[in-house]
Amino acid sequence: MKLTNLDTMEDRLELLEKTAKSFSDRAKEHDENGTFPFENFADLKKINYPALTIPKEYGGLGISLYEMVKMQEIIAQYDGSTALSIGWHMGITKHTGETHAWDESTYEKFTKDVIEKGALMNNAATEPATGSPTRGGRPETVAQETEDGWIVNGRKTFTTLAPILDYIGVSASIEGTDKVGSFLVRKSLPGVSVDETWDSIAMKATGSHDLILENVKLQKEDFLHYITPGDKGAQxxxxxxxxxxxxxxxxxxxxxxxxxxxxxxxxxxxxxxxxxxxxxxxxxxxxxxxxxxxxxxxxxxxxxxxxxxxxxxxxxxxxxxxxxxxxxxxxxxxxxxxxxxxxxxxxxxxxxxxxxxxxxxxxxxxxxxxxxxxxxxxxxxxxx
Missing domain, CATH: 1.20.140.10 (Butyryl-CoA Dehydrogenase, subunit A, domain 3)
Incomplete structure (x- = not known):
């Protein structure tokens, strides 16, 4: 049974809780060993959880914020690390679809991947030197424009879900300008790697490692939009x-x-x-x-x-x-x-x-x- 086939919030919450109960025993194991709960995400993908916040016009359910928050709370009662991790994907997918922040064809391709394969997404914005982007620091990650696209270099910290991400929204300063852009990076691209640095004693199973970008070549359409560091508005x-x-x-x-x-x-x-x-x-x-x-x-x-x-x-x-x-x-x-x-x-x-x-x-x-x-x-x- 998939969540996307159920008609009511109550039925969806019931199936999610039934699925998440097994996360509790695994939480102890992954916390003690510092490992990533791949099984939890496999279970969430089986019931099509990653697709719930995709707007209906793109094939998802377009669930309300209220329902998303309810679902995230349920997962957290069994494993906080899994809840916080999948929450970034759920929220970003919802926000991006509702605000039409990306080019429509780009978002449509992304959502198709989420619905059909359970592809996962998170943003990578924090850096060693600048800290949290909410403080307004300009990223040291640099995007250089070329004739046919972009070349991106940099290191991002606290990249939650790093072991299992498919898509990453990367903030980068655009070389030769005072502008900052957001770029869609596929983890499978050459030059993208993960440095397993996560050693926190809290939320140990979020896999929030460093993301390394070495001469990563992007297409023109991988540029998503300009951003102002620290200026987020109501989200x-x-x-x-x-x-x-x-x-x-x-x-x-x-x-x-x-x-x-x-x-x-x-x-x-x-x-x-x-x-x-x-x-x-x-x-x-x-x-x-x-x-x-x-x-x-x-x-x-x-x-x-x-x-x-x-x-x-x-x-x-x-x-x-x-x-x-x-x-x-x-x-x-x-x-x-x-x-x-x-x-x-x-x-x-x-x-x-x-x-x-x-x-x-x-x-x-x-x-x-x-x-x-x-x-x-x-x-x-x-x-x-």
Missing amino acids: GWLLHIPACYLGIAKAAQKYAIEFALSYSPSSIQGTISDIPAVKQKIGEMELRVLEASTFLYSVAKKWDESNEDTRNGMKEELAAAKLLVVNKALEIVDLAMRIVGARSLSAKCPLQRYYRDVRAGLHNPPMDDMTIMALAGKSISKYA
């Missing part, structure tokens, strides 16, 4: 990021409550779930889950129901959703570990992985400091 698709961390937090909540319901030390009657201090923490976890979920899904729903003008004014709201959800997720995991106690630090306990993984959210865009400054500016402008 609803980035809600896949907080959805991932909410999913991890819910996994931690579930583990802690099941532990509390089953753990009965000899010093008490019943289980520790009856102890007021433990109940207090369980209640605090639930409160934070409600806060994060309500904010995240209300923003996603507003995006789906809004016109272009309203969406363009949602940049700060979208950033605030990411900030709030990630920080609530951190608090939820911390409370879960306080319930479980010292056992939560055991290598056998998934809470220690959730703790490491959820902290990665602080370093996904947009950054907290930029969000707070943007919110301050928006608030001040109301009364200035």
Whole structure:
């Protein structure tokens, strides 16, 4: 059964959850070994998950942002690394199709590959010297224009999904100009390679290695569009990021409550779930889950129901959703570990992985400091 053959969101969510359950056991193995979960992506491709966000006019389902966020949260409850990784593909594919950011024939060829083969896409923008592109740094990766196309050279860091990507959107400074362009690079091209540098203790199975580009020859049509570093506007698709961390937090909540319901030390009657201090923490976890979920899904729903003008004014709201959800997720995991106690630090306990993984959210865009400054500016402008 494929997701693209199901008529309702409820049926699609049910099939996705059934598929993702096996990711949980694999998550422990890949985290411990620092390996990439190829099996998870094979399973997602079998149910045609990568094609869901392709607009209907190109053969996909064109699912809503709300549904995409729901799906990403479900995957994250079983494996945060897989959720964050596939989330980039899902979001970029959705955003590109809806905004018609690429030449139509280029996007059509790409989507055909996604639908028929499960091809995967991510952007590569961060570099060793410039850091996150959200800070506005000009890329050191250079694209040189030739008579029949382009030659690109450079190194990109944090290229999530690197072991399994088919397409990569690469930002590069255009030689001899002050412009920056986005280029579509096929990983199979000569000169494209991956340097396996990813050694993070969080999200270990995302395969976020360095991408190396050595005299990579591109066609004229591989130039996608000009970009302004740091100038992104409102991008609803980035809600896949907080959805991932909410999913991890819910996994931690579930583990802690099941532990509390089953753990009965000899010093008490019943289980520790009856102890007021433990109940207090369980209640605090639930409160934070409600806060994060309500904010995240209300923003996603507003995006789906809004016109272009309203969406363009949602940049700060979208950033605030990411900030709030990630920080609530951190608090939820911390409370879960306080319930479980010292056992939560055991290598056998998934809470220690959730703790490491959820902290990665602080370093996904947009950054907290930029969000707070943007919110301050928006608030001040109301009364200035």
